Amino acid sequence: MATQRVDIESQSSRAQTLTCSSIFNKVDRHISLKFHEVVYTVKIKKIGWMKKTNNLQTLEKQILKGITGMVVPGEMLAMLGPSGCGKTTLLTALGGRLGGNLNGTITYNDKPFSSIMKRYTGFVTQDDVLYPHLTVTETLVFTALLRLPKDFTSHEKVMHAEAVINQLRLTRCKNIIIGGPNLRGVSGGERKRVSIGQEMLINPSLLFLDEPTSGLDSTTAQRIVSTLTELARGGRTIVMTIHQPSSKLFYTFHKVLLLSEGNSLFFGKGSDVMAYFDSIGFSPSVAMNPSDFLLDLANGISSEDSSCSDQNEMKQKLGLAYKSNLDENLKAEVLAVNNDIHVNDVSESMKHERWMTTWWQQVTILLRRGVKERRHEFFSTIKISQxxxxxxxxxxxxxxxxxxxxxxxxxxxxxxxxxxxxxxxxxxxxxxxxxxxxxxxxxxxxxxxxxxxxxxxxxxxxxxxxxxxxxxxxxxxxxxxxxxxxxxxxxxxxxxxxxxxxxxxxxxxxxxxxxxxxxxxxxxxxxxxxxxxxxxxxxxxxxxxxxxxxxxxxxxxxxxxxxxxxxxxxxxxxxxxxxxxxxxxxxxxxxxxxxxxxxxxxxxxxxxxxxxxxxxxxxxxxxxxx
Structure with missing residues (x-):
């Protein structure tokens, strides 16, 4: 009877914790991310006009050209650069989702990526891939039922989803469908917070986000980044790509990585970026948004008008300056084992079970979700009438x-x-x-x-x-x-x-x-x-x-x-x-x-x-x- 009473009290305590605790609390496991000389190459097949197939040529193109950096728990790293510079490719590689010809070293607590590490990693894509006919609550509840461990009861998983809804300030739209291109639903900012909420359900120690503020107005973007800042304060490691943040957003980033055509032009504290470029002879002629200034530099545009050849020359100069001033010290820091950062060994503290739920639980949950999403198709008046x-x-x-x-x-x-x-x-x-x-x-x-x-x-x-x-x-x-x-x-x-x-x-x-x-x-x-x-x-x-x-x-x-x-x-x-x-x-x-x-x-x-x-x-x- 005593053992049974303890189990009941334990379940009750855990349920209360899920209801009342904040998703911004500190995580149990911290992850330090390091990447050294990351190179990614793709093969491009080129065939000339009116040529036979035996003239097919295979060319190689480097998307990433030896990128190095690190981010520790409690920090938020923002990767900036013009379109096509390799931001998303690098983010995908760091998230363990990039296959192909990838070279270099990427470690998580000085260990390679593994299926166990995936349990503690969240990845928010640029496009919000969500079912349009499900409500906000249904979306997060079904995600919780699938992603939370099977030792949680269904009721506890639902309460966990409710806690995420409250903390991400989605209560107002919790019963509204997500919507789509031809279906009215929640706003763009709310949709993005739902995508973030899906990853926050597993309380990730490492969170990747691809353009989380893309297409959002400045106020909504500020709310998204403020949410991410609170998550970082809880000991999480956050890495994001961002195109052109406002000045207010820029100074919330702990670290900044500036990319240009697959090369690093800067890596370091966000507060030091303007001083660094000023020290190598590049400073804005007028007061301007730091991110705008950095994008101009990454495009080879200085404060004065430049020709196309001068732009390439300027990019080379910035690249050489990076290698002379930052690269060697950064590589030494990345390669060194930092004993000052206390990290938990994820692999030792995690059961080696690949799936969080049983096969039959997955089938039933996916079946319920599929029926809810496609019920408008099942009872389509046009199809039945036909x-x-x-x-x-x-x-x-x-x-x-x-x-x-x-x-x-x-x-x-x-x-x-x-x-x-x-x-x-x-x-x-x-x-x-x-x-x-x-x-x-x-x-x-x-x-x-x-x-x-x-x-x-x-x-x-x-x-x-x-x-x-x-x-x-x-x-x-x-x-x-x-x-x-x-x-x-x-x-x-x-x-x-x-x-x-x-x-x-x-x-x-x-x-x-x-x-x-x-x-x-x-x-x-x-x-x-x-x-x-x-x-x-x-x-x-x-x-x-x-x-x-x-x-x-x-x-x-x-x-x-x-x-x-x-x-x-x-x-x-x-x-x-x-x-x-x-x-x-x-x-x-x-x-x-x-x-x-x-x-x-x-x-x-x-x-x-x-x-x-x-x-x-x-x-x-x-x-x-x-």
């Missing part, structure tokens, strides 16, 4: 057709295969291309397994994928006067739903492989048209050299199952003045009434195969894992 309208039109055109009208009935069954081949295919093609940015962001943060996302996304799409064809079949089957037995209706519905799932799988595979909606749509149209033409209705005598298409045709196997649901061997129909066998009718004889089990097996194999292809294609996105 299917109902086509259903009644089909039922009226084939109204109470009889077996004697075998051409009409077989045409209706093949229409089933065509309509429900293209409809789910195009719906599924857009699935992954529309979520690529979100998947990259969350996978890079290690929020969940790829398999959890894939299973939840597939399950979340089942309602619309199953409900609409079922509604279509119920309406058209009885209006068209198909075989009036319950068993035949169930078999028809089974064949239709199986075809829908296979077509959806093909769409998922194409979308994941191509990741371009227009290209995937064109490719999907060509493939499905090929399947339709080889489906056995339009062409009964397919040439041998191309007849293999019918064996992989979704339309062929679906049409065979639908024919089998309506007709039997030795069944006859009235053809003119005589009686003919149904199985001898050309549109039926081409596919035959035999081999029903084989077609079902082939469709099941396709259902699994296409989804496996889609999953394997998605594995290249974000961090590796399953």
């Amino acid at each position: 299917v109902i309208a086509v259903s009644f039109l089909t039922g009226l055109l084939w109204w109470q057709s009889k077996t004697s009208h075998l051409q009409d009935q077989s045409g209706l069954l093949f229409f089933y295969t065509g309509f429900w081949g293209f409809f789910p295919l195009f719906q599924a093609i857009f699935t992954f291309p529309q979520e690529i940015l979100m998947l990259e962001k969350e996978r890079a943060s290690g929020m969940y397994r790829l398999s959890s996302y894939f299973v939840s996304r597939t399950l979340g799409d089942l309602p619309m994928e199953m409900v609409l064809p079922t509604l279509f079949c119920i309406i058209t089957y009885w209006m068209a006067g198909l075989k009036p037995t319950f068993g035949s209706f169930i078999y028809t519905l089974f064949a239709l739903l199986l075809s829908v799932l296979v077509s959806q799988g093909l769409g998922l595979a194409l979308g994941a492989l191509v990741m371009d909606q227009q290209s995937a749509t064109i490719l999907g149209s060509v493939i499905m048209l090929s399947f339709t033409l080889a489906g056995g209705y339009y062409v009964q005598h397919v040439p041998a050299f191309i007849s293999w298409i019918k064996f992989v045709s979704i339309s062929q196997h679906t049409y065979k199952l639908l024919i089998g649901s309506q007709y039997e061997h030795d069944q006859t129909y009235q053809c003119g003045n005589r009686t003919c066998l149904v199985e001898d009718f050309p549109a039926i004889n081409s596919v035959g009434l035999d081999g029903q089990v084989t077609s079902i097996a082939i469709l099941v194999v396709m259902l699994v195969f296409y989804r496996v292809i889609a999953y394997l294609a998605l594995m290249r996105i974000g961090m590796p894992g399953n």
Whole structure:
């Protein structure tokens, strides 16, 4: 009983702490970031105009050219420079998210980046990648459920999200949707604070931000940076890129790194930057914003007008001055082990568990989030109206057709295969291309397994994928006067739903492989048209050299199952003045009434195969894992 009482009191105390504590409190683990001679090179393939492909040349371009620096807990480092100077590339490299030809040394507490270190690292991208139809509260709560440890209860995670909302002053808009380009929601500053809040949920010791004030007015930008300053005071290490901050913002930065064309022009205290450039002969002719002055220098523009050649000469002079005055001392400081900074060894104090939640928890949370985000699609009036309208039109055109009208009935069954081949295919093609940015962001943060996302996304799409064809079949089957037995209706519905799932799988595979909606749509149209033409209705005598298409045709196997649901061997129909066998009718004889089990097996194999292809294609996105 005593042990149970202690556990209950412990949980109650922790819940109270989550509710009342501030996210600006000191972190338990401090991280000192050092980077030495960081070089990043990309390969550029160049081919001349009207040249053959064997004249293809591969050129190398250095984006980062030996960048060195360090930032310790409690400090905020701002990386400045003109567009294309390498700020975002360097930030991505420091955040452990840059692959490719990266050289140099980047250490965290004098150790390389690891999956354990990722637990204590937050990364806020320049573009706020958020679900537009979720509210601020829903966005942060679902993030908390995924990113906080599994030993926290769901209630504690929700309270933690509420604490972040309060501390980031998002209470006023907590029940407003995020919004998007064509959907009214929260303001730009509030959206940026939501993005920061998603990272603050894990109480990161190291926080990276890419252009956190981009596109914001000066007042909103000031609030964002003030928030970051408070976070730094709690012992966090903060690194950000920023384009052109105001004077007030500039002097809040503890350290400044000025980049120009991948080279360092200055690294040191923000309060020392003007004095440094004045000491090497560069000072503004009039009082001006320090960041404006630094950007002019990085662009090779002095206080006087300069020609293009003088600008290059000036950049070289600034680079040489940096190497002569700052570079050697900075490298010595970075390479030295600083015993004055007390840092906790993250790897020793952290359990070596890769995922914060179990696989099943991830599936259920992602499923709930996906349903909330896409509920407007699930209950789309346009989509439902489209299917109902086509259903009644089909039922009226084939109204109470009889077996004697075998051409009409077989045409209706093949229409089933065509309509429900293209409809789910195009719906599924857009699935992954529309979520690529979100998947990259969350996978890079290690929020969940790829398999959890894939299973939840597939399950979340089942309602619309199953409900609409079922509604279509119920309406058209009885209006068209198909075989009036319950068993035949169930078999028809089974064949239709199986075809829908296979077509959806093909769409998922194409979308994941191509990741371009227009290209995937064109490719999907060509493939499905090929399947339709080889489906056995339009062409009964397919040439041998191309007849293999019918064996992989979704339309062929679906049409065979639908024919089998309506007709039997030795069944006859009235053809003119005589009686003919149904199985001898050309549109039926081409596919035959035999081999029903084989077609079902082939469709099941396709259902699994296409989804496996889609999953394997998605594995290249974000961090590796399953």
